[in-house]
Amino acid sequence: MSATLDAPPLDPPPLDPRRYFESVAARDSVAERPPVCLYLEVTNRCNLLCETCPRTFEALEPPMDMSMDLFRKIVDQVPGVARVVLHGVGEPMLVKHLPDMIRYLKARGTHVLFNTNGTLLAPRKHQEIIDTGLDELRVSLDAAEAATFLKVRGKDMFDRIVRNVSTFTNLQQATGATKPLVSLWLTGLKETVDQLPEFVRLAARIGVKEVHLQRLVFDEAGFGMARADSSLFESTRAEEEAVIAAAQAIGREVGVLLDASGATEPGLSLKKQADDKPWATCRRPWSLMYFTAHGRALPCCIAPFSARGYENYTLGDATQQTLREIWNSPAYRDFRTGLVGDEPPKPCQGCGLRWSL
Ligand SMILES: C[S@@+](CC[C@H](N)C(=O)[O-])C[C@H]1O[C@@H](n2cnc3c(N)ncnc32)[C@H](O)[C@@H]1O
Numbered sequence: 386m387s388a389t390l391d392a393p394p395l396d397p398p399p400l401d402p403r404r405y406f407e408s409v410a411a412r413d414s415v416a417e418r419p420p421v422c423l424y425l426e427v428t429n430r431c432n433l434l435c436e437t438c439p440r441t442f443e444a445l446e447p448p449m450d451m452s453m454d455l456f457r458k459i460v461d462q463v464p465g466v467a468r469v470v471l472h473g474v475g476e477p478m479l480v481k482h483l484p485d486m487i488r489y490l491k492a493r494g495t496h497v498l499f500n501t502n503g504t505l506l507a508p509r510k511h512q513e514i515i516d517t518g519l520d521e522l523r524v525s526l527d528a529a530e531a532a533t534f535l536k537v538r539g540k541d542m543f544d545r546i547v548r549n550v551s552t553f554t555n556l557q558q559a560t561g562a563t564k565p566l567v568s569l570w571l572t573g574l575k576e577t578v579d580q581l582p583e584f585v586r587l588a589a590r591i592g593v594k595e596v597h598l599q600r601l602v603f604d605e606a607g608f609g610m611a612r613a614d615s616s617l618f619e620s621t622r623a624e625e626e627a628v629i630a631a632a633q634a635i636g637r638e639v640g641v642l643l644d645a646s647g648a649t650e651p652g653l654s655l656k657k658q659a660d661d662k663p664w665a666t667c668r669r670p671w672s673l674m675y676f677t678a679h680g681r682a683l684p685c686c687i688a689p690f691s692a693r694g695y696e697n698y699t700l701g702d703a704t705q706q707t708l709r710e711i712w713n714s715p716a717y718r719d720f721r722t723g724l725v726g727d728e729p730p731k732p733c734q735g736c737g738l739r740w741s742l
Pocket residue numbers: 431435437438439472473474475476477500501502523524525570572599600601602603611690741
């Protein structure tokens with residue numbers, strides 16, 4: 386039996402790889418179509434200690450980079466996949482063979498992106514990154530100045546990252562490179578939302594055209610700064626909304642798009658969702674698969690942030706099973722059934738109120 390998940394072709398194909406989840410029509414326990422997006426955690430190692438990140442507070446799995454063999458084994462089973470995200474919980478630029486992974490995917494026309502903390506975006510790597518054909522490079526900066534960066538991200542590396550990004554966009558301008566699209570990301574915290582207007586100005590100064598306000602995800606107990614009382618979107622106050630509006634106005638002046646809606650993932654607007662079933666619009670288990678560096682299948686990129694203990698929501702193992710076996714396995718089918726019901730699986734219970742992008 387062929388291990389490919391790539392038949393039949395998607396109909397209609399997603400118009401915009403960034404809105405891949407729109408390809409999902411029915412939300413039954415069996416997914417009729419193969420995933421259109423893969424999240425591959427190319428490493429779970431990291432060189433920062435972010436206060437919002439679960440890996441700062443506990444080892445989720447033993448330290449590991451995804452091998453090129455496992456990477457190929459996974460992506461070769463979904464040759465028509467529209468979009469591959471090359472990060473999970475860890476810093477992808479620590480992985481030596483990351484450019485090989487990008488080239489491998491770009492050779493077949495996949496939309497490829499990853500989030501990075503930007504610390505390792507050294508100028509000597511810039512041309513190689515551009516030459517891989519990478520589509521999006523998202524830099525998680527979380528602050529508009531060094532002191533706040535240190536507070537949120539745990540190390541004093543703000544200036545280096547800003548320099549790295551600025552040098553990168555300068556090279557793009559000088560050479561006429563239109564890809565990757567570089568964006569800056571700020572995880573929404575009550576403690577840092579006031580940085581947003583200056584964050585947008587900073588983006589403009591260093592040649593970045595898109596800024597994203599990312600929704601904080603946290604679990605019941607909370608960890609570090611990832612807790613309900615820090616979450617911007619759990620109960621956005623009038624003054625916070627005013628700061629966001631002011632930052633958007635500045636963005637219009639300086640030519641930077643500020644996306645603070647969460648509309649690049651399912652759910653569109655938090656406010657539109659029913660309060661009693663906030664998870665009800667999620668389409669992730671029908672549109673994407675997520676694999677850790679060890680090959681463990683998890684339901685999505687939110688789960689490691691929203692529920693503890695991978696063993697409680699592991700859906701398969703790509704080192705032991707084909708993707709086809711995992712995708713409609715009893716574990717996956719039960720997960721989907723739970724998600725469309727009144728008692729969703731643990732990682733989904735607060736979702737919709739706590740979207741991450
Ligand atoms: C886990 S990181 C992995 C990639 C890379 N290390 C980075 O920081 O961009 C992926 C994204 O999650 C963001 N993030 C960290 N903690 C978060 C939280 N509690 N809720 C939502 N997003 C979070 C990071 O800022 C980053 O944009």
